[in-house]
Amino acid sequence: xxxxKFDMSARAVGFMESADKSSDTRWAKAExxxxxxxxxxxxxxxxxxxxxxxxxSTVEMLALDVLSVEITKVRDNPRNARxxxxxxxxxxxxxxIRLDGQMTPAPACLxxxxxxxxxxxxxxxxxxxxxxxxxxxxQIKLLPAKNNFDLYRLSYxxxxxxxxxxxxxxxxxxxxxxxxxxxxxxxxxxxxVGKPRTTINKTLALLNLSPGILSVLKETPDKFTLTAGxxxxxxxxxxxxxxxxxxxxxxxxxxxxxxxxxxxxxxxKTKTPxxxxxxxxxxxxxxxxxxxxxxxxxxxxxxVMEVMLxxxxxxxxxxxxLRERFNLSADSPE
Amino acid sequence: MSETAIAAKVICVFNExxxxxxxxxxxxxxxxxGLRGFRVLLADLDPQETASQWLTxxxxxxxxxxxxxGHRYGERVIQQIKEFSNKYDVIIADCAPSVENKSTxxxxxxxxxxxxxxxxxxxxxAALPNAKRLARRAREEMGLNYPVRVVANATRMHMNDDKxxxxxxxxxxxxxxxxxxxxxxxxxxxxxxxxxxxxxxxxGEDAVKEIESLxxxxxxxxxxxxxxxxxx
Numbered sequence: 001x002x003x004x005k006f007d008m009s010a011r012a013v014g015f016m017e018s019a020d021k022s023s024d025t026r027w028a029k030a031e032x033x034x035x036x037x038x039x040x041x042x043x044x045x046x047x048x049x050x051x052x053x054x055x056x057s058t059v060e061m062l063a064l065d066v067l068s069v070e071i072t073k074v075r076d077n078p079r080n081a082r083x084x085x086x087x088x089x090x091x092x093x094x095x096x097i098r099l100d101g102q103m104t105p106a107p108a109c110l111x112x113x114x115x116x117x118x119x120x121x122x123x124x125x126x127x128x129x130x131x132x133x134x135x136x137x138x139q140i141k142l143l144p145a146k147n148n149f150d151l152y153r154l155s156y157x158x159x160x161x162x163x164x165x166x167x168x169x170x171x172x173x174x175x176x177x178x179x180x181x182x183x184x185x186x187x188x189x190x191x192x193v194g195k196p197r198t199t200i201n202k203t204l205a206l207l208n209l210s211p212g213i214l215s216v217l218k219e220t221p222d223k224f225t226l227t228a229g230x231x232x233x234x235x236x237x238x239x240x241x242x243x244x245x246x247x248x249x250x251x252x253x254x255x256x257x258x259x260x261x262x263x264x265x266x267x268x269k270t271k272t273p274x275x276x277x278x279x280x281x282x283x284x285x286x287x288x289x290x291x292x293x294x295x296x297x298x299x300x301x302x303x304v305m306e307v308m309l310x311x312x313x314x315x316x317x318x319x320x321x322l323r324e325r326f327n328l329s330a331d332s333p334e
Numbered sequence: 335m336s337e338t339a340i341a342a343k344v345i346c347v348f349n350e351x352x353x354x355x356x357x358x359x360x361x362x363x364x365x366x367x368g369l370r371g372f373r374v375l376l377a378d379l380d381p382q383e384t385a386s387q388w389l390t391x392x393x394x395x396x397x398x399x400x401x402x403x404g405h406r407y408g409e410r411v412i413q414q415i416k417e418f419s420n421k422y423d424v425i426i427a428d429c430a431p432s433v434e435n436k437s438t439x440x441x442x443x444x445x446x447x448x449x450x451x452x453x454x455x456x457x458x459x460a461a462l463p464n465a466k467r468l469a470r471r472a473r474e475e476m477g478l479n480y481p482v483r484v485v486a487n488a489t490r491m492h493m494n495d496d497k498x499x500x501x502x503x504x505x506x507x508x509x510x511x512x513x514x515x516x517x518x519x520x521x522x523x524x525x526x527x528x529x530x531x532x533x534x535x536x537x538g539e540d541a542v543k544e545i546e547s548l549x550x551x552x553x554x555x556x557x558x559x560x561x562x563x564x565x566x
Binding site: 026030 | 409412416442444455464467468475490
């Protein structure tokens with residue numbers, strides 16, 4: 001590592017200049033501002049909602065951007081980044097909400113297709129739990145989404161922050177985005193979600209698994225890391241579907257790790273025997289002490305002879321002997 | 335110099351987007367300036383206390399900067415920073431991932447430079463307008479025009495997408511992007527494990543080049559001389 005020494009005189013000049021410009025007033029002013037305006041951003045950062053501003057009378061404004069609305073007026077996110085919901089978790093949430101109420105409002109936006117209604121951006125577990133409890137209202141926090149692309153973007157961001165999305169959720173939602181024409185190539189998805197293209201490719205490869213294996217993944221998506229899912233997709237060539245379903249079930253049960261999958265796949269690889277290189281035996285042809293050619297023969301039966309006979313009579317004699325050896329007629333030189 | 339004058343240069347590193355590179359930028363910059371001989375305070379204002387934990391868990395000796403965990407102070411962070419301002423040359427605030435956080439607002443009011451780290455992806459860049467609005471507001475309230483720069487983080491500049499998104503950032507003249515970027519490098523995460531800057535990581539030369547450039551650019555923006563003698 002290069003050791004560097006700071007030039008003290010240059011630093012002193014910098015700080016003297018700084019001290020000239022600054023004074024007590026800057027701290028005092030900053031404290032005054034913070035006291036008068038504790039938040040830097042005005043509330044207009046979120047949609048401004050007031051009663052009578054087109055909102056139904058059944059809507060209760062709980063905070064500036066938090067509302068309690070009829071659950072029937074809130075439709076699910078058509079571009080939800082999360083596709084798989086565990087019924088057991090819904091029941092668990094439903095119990096929690098029955099005991100403590102809905103503690104966190106679900107992110108939502110105004111429904112541009114149905115004025116007076118809303119689109120849920122995230123928090124579908126909360127909505128399912130509330131419906132299971134027979135609740136009539138849901139608390140939502142409004143975010144400024146204006147189109148389907150925003151709906152996906154915000155939903156993905158919410159899942160990403162909570163690290164709650166699974167690779168299969170990603171694969172299904174990206175497939176949906178591609179089908180809707182909202183993104184085209186895998187590179188575009190990579191740019192959208194900020195993940196390497198190889199990750200996008202491996203994630204989408206999960207959808208190439210057979211329906212039987214996919215159904216195991218859908219039952220317990222959180223048990224399958226991207227690497228485990230990708231290993232399964234690589235195993236499709238060497239394993240039967242029944243075998244793969246059993247293996248996937250073992251992964252879901254926690255009996256197989258990703259490393260186990262790699263070992264299984266490696267072990268199943270049919271090793272093609274390496275072709276043995278044939279080695280010939282060589283016999284030098286020496287005439288009058290000079291090297292004139294070679295005869296080579298291999299175990300496979302191949303024999304090759306190369307010889308230089310400058311005397312035409314000698315050459316004709318050799319050819320004639322060979323013709324006779326192989327029963328070749330004199331008028332068939334080809 | 336008045337006893338309570340702002341002696342230290344204050345750098346506010348903020349962005350509401352989690353994972354944008356605030357802590358990486360703050361810690362690497364703090365470590366680099368520390369190695370250059372500056373007395374550096376790294377103010378960890380993120381409730382997750384990533385920077386503090388990073389150093390505490392690794393002995394706290396690898397980084398040439400003092401770390402202070404101050405996220406509980408809210409808007410009162412100004413008074414605390416004021417106390418520190420005469421003891422340090424540079425104070426770097428690693429802010430919470432929220433533009434509504436009171437300490438972020440407070441730090442922006444007393445800053446000499448604000449850095450907004452971002453990854454080069456549309457999702458991450460969607461958070462930039464809010465960050466810029468907050469910085470603009472702080473400058474207006476204080477009647478100051480201190481520099482605010484975007485720092486591209488975890489970049490993969492060999493990829494066309496990153497080049498295209500970098501060009502988008504370059505178009506903003508009010509809040510320009512730093513010409514130097516921090517690449518998607520293992521040296522940064524490895525140095526976290528070691529509780530140091532990338533300087534301590536073997537094979538971390540490329541990362542070191544990047545953060546040294548970032549340090550050069552930062553000092554230039556702060557009006558401090560970059561004159562450095564290299565000891566052979």
